[in-house]
Amino acid sequence: MYILGIESSCDETAAAVIKDGREIYSNIIASQIDIHKVYGGVVPEIASRHHLDGILPVIYESLSEADITLADLDGIAVTFAPGLVGALLVGVASAKGLALATGLPLYPVHHIAAHIAASFLLDQAPQTPFISLVVSGGHSHIIRVVSMTEYEILGSTRDDAAGEAFDKVARAVGLGYPGGPLIDQASTGGNPRAIRFPETDFGDGNFDYSFSGVKTAALNYLNQMEQYRSRKPELYEKYFNLADFCASFQFAITHALTRQLMEAAAAYPSEDIILAGGVAANRSLRTALEAACMETGRRFICPPPQLCTDNAAMVGALGYQLAIAGVEPATGRLDAIANLPIDIWAKNLKYLS
Amino acid sequence: MIKDSRQGASDCFVVVETENPATTRSVGACFAQILMKNDVVALDGDLGAGKTCFVGGVAKALGISGRVTSPTFTLVTEHPIPRSLDTDGEVLLAGESRRDRDQPNALYHFDAYRLPCSKAFSDIGLMEYFTAGGVCFIEWAERIRALLPSRTLFIRLERLVNNSILEDEPCLVDGSIVLPSDDQRRRLTFAGKATRINAFKAALERHNIGVVQDGCS
Numbered sequence: 001m002y003i004l005g006i007e008s009s010c011d012e013t014a015a016a017v018i019k020d021g022r023e024i025y026s027n028i029i030a031s032q033i034d035i036h037k038v039y040g041g042v043v044p045e046i047a048s049r050h051h052l053d054g055i056l057p058v059i060y061e062s063l064s065e066a067d068i069t070l071a072d073l074d075g076i077a078v079t080f081a082p083g084l085v086g087a088l089l090v091g092v093a094s095a096k097g098l099a100l101a102t103g104l105p106l107y108p109v110h111h112i113a114a115h116i117a118a119s120f121l122l123d124q125a126p127q128t129p130f131i132s133l134v135v136s137g138g139h140s141h142i143i144r145v146v147s148m149t150e151y152e153i154l155g156s157t158r159d160d161a162a163g164e165a166f167d168k169v170a171r172a173v174g175l176g177y178p179g180g181p182l183i184d185q186a187s188t189g190g191n192p193r194a195i196r197f198p199e200t201d202f203g204d205g206n207f208d209y210s211f212s213g214v215k216t217a218a219l220n221y222l223n224q225m226e227q228y229r230s231r232k233p234e235l236y237e238k239y240f241n242l243a244d245f246c247a248s249f250q251f252a253i254t255h256a257l258t259r260q261l262m263e264a265a266a267a268y269p270s271e272d273i274i275l276a277g278g279v280a281a282n283r284s285l286r287t288a289l290e291a292a293c294m295e296t297g298r299r300f301i302c303p304p305p306q307l308c309t310d311n312a313a314m315v316g317a318l319g320y321q322l323a324i325a326g327v328e329p330a331t332g333r334l335d336a337i338a339n340l341p342i343d344i345w346a347k348n349l350k351y352l353s
Numbered sequence: 354m355i356k357d358s359r360q361g362a363s364d365c366f367v368v369v370e371t372e373n374p375a376t377t378r379s380v381g382a383c384f385a386q387i388l389m390k391n392d393v394v395a396l397d398g399d400l401g402a403g404k405t406c407f408v409g410g411v412a413k414a415l416g417i418s419g420r421v422t423s424p425t426f427t428l429v430t431e432h433p434i435p436r437s438l439d440t441d442g443e444v445l446l447a448g449e450s451r452r453d454r455d456q457p458n459a460l461y462h463f464d465a466y467r468l469p470c471s472k473a474f475s476d477i478g479l480m481e482y483f484t485a486g487g488v489c490f491i492e493w494a495e496r497i498r499a500l501l502p503s504r505t506l507f508i509r510l511e512r513l514v515n516n517s518i519l520e521d522e523p524c525l526v527d528g529s530i531v532l533p534s535d536d537q538r539r540r541l542t543f544a545g546k547a548t549r550i551n552a553f554k555a556a557l558e559r560h561n562i563g564v565v566q567d568g569c570s
Contacts, residue, residue: 042426043428043467043468043473043477044427044428044477045476045477045478083427084427084428137426138426138427156420157422158420158422159405159406159422159423160422160423160425161422161423161426163426164423164425164426167425168400168425172400193528193529194529194530195529195530195531195532196526196529196530196531196532197532198532198533198534198535212401212405212423213534213535215400215401216400216401216535217532217533217534217535218532219399219400219401220401220532220533220535221523221530221532224523235522239522239523239530338427338430338431339419339430339431339432341419
């Protein structure tokens, strides 16, 4: 079964052809990251315009690289929620047009579920049920995946997403955008224990995240260092080292992510742990989770970085899962939705048809 | 600037202080009681000052069940305000209610943090939300000051203790710098037309929340 996946929820315009939900025939991405660097993040209107320019060439290229035609396809899967409405609309409208013209079934994909489905593209696919940690610029979720059409949110962020904390602190320390990879890079050789950040713990039985406290502590520290630099340069020399700061900040975020995830997963001791989303490309997070999983004797699965950041292969992979689960294809009424929790999406799949 | 002679149009302010995020949310809940359709609320304050926390308190009081998180990434987050019941128990769609005609039907939560200038805000079409029948809360509103309508209500959040001006050297434990938790106390200053500020003061009084300072220009 060949599925064409289409993704345009944020700054990547992407299309991919996936065979049987496992095999990547093509995976084309037109990234706008250089365009949005100027703004320190995605600007929706600019993103929409670039999606519009990029979507059809990207779809053509995905078909030609896979060496198949529209007639060979068995379905189309498109990300319709959550994300920037203007950006999502470009993918949704294109997918609806294609589905209408070809008569192919159209599967409405949830962006976070697609990130989770990326792990099905690995040689060792996970077995449901499993526990996933989805971390990106806009999301930090611990989700128990009962099946690819049934999800349980065990914890999520109460304030800032992990990627957002990286972006804001990277901007404050003058590293630029995107914050995660730049802080990761700048932390090389730094001592992760040089600075200890306050930890937020909501207490027993609650696996929510809060990155606001770590972010604020980091910014307060940077302000203080800035004042030292102008008034007491000897103290600035003594207490500020960029690599140490980045390594310690990264450690604080990684530690919080790992701790909450492992605590949430403790009730399901035999289930695999899946790491997904853009921040999953972060080396220290991968290392920490790998170690935590090994310690508890669990299987740890994390797609390679190119399948962690936004792409359409994961959309095609999820489209296949929806198709074999018997989800009714969406109709022409399908519309982009900015805000839609994954569990609500799954429960309402039948209403999208 | 031409001053409107009507009392309701002159600019007033009120200041309250909060102990922690929970009390900041309670003040937000109080503020929710005076909101009207198409209100625009400008929120300013440093990173970590509690802007998102305050909006969370407002949202909960408006009956929004979803979590209010930072809109920095998306620039705007839409939170529909749940449908209300009329006397017959008939569920009315938001915006259809006969009794609640002046009630907002959504909370639109903006963040101008990443925008380079006010032009970017209007280019994206975000100003359309100002008259869409909801209430608009805009974090980092000073970045788009020129676009704010005259009816805008202003809220400034500040730390009571400025952590950044520490003359002391950092605290060292076993060779690590230990960063303190943020001092949680905040000062919130509300400014706007007298009628609105007076309504808010009455709401604060009903909830036994003390006013530190108030006045009119």
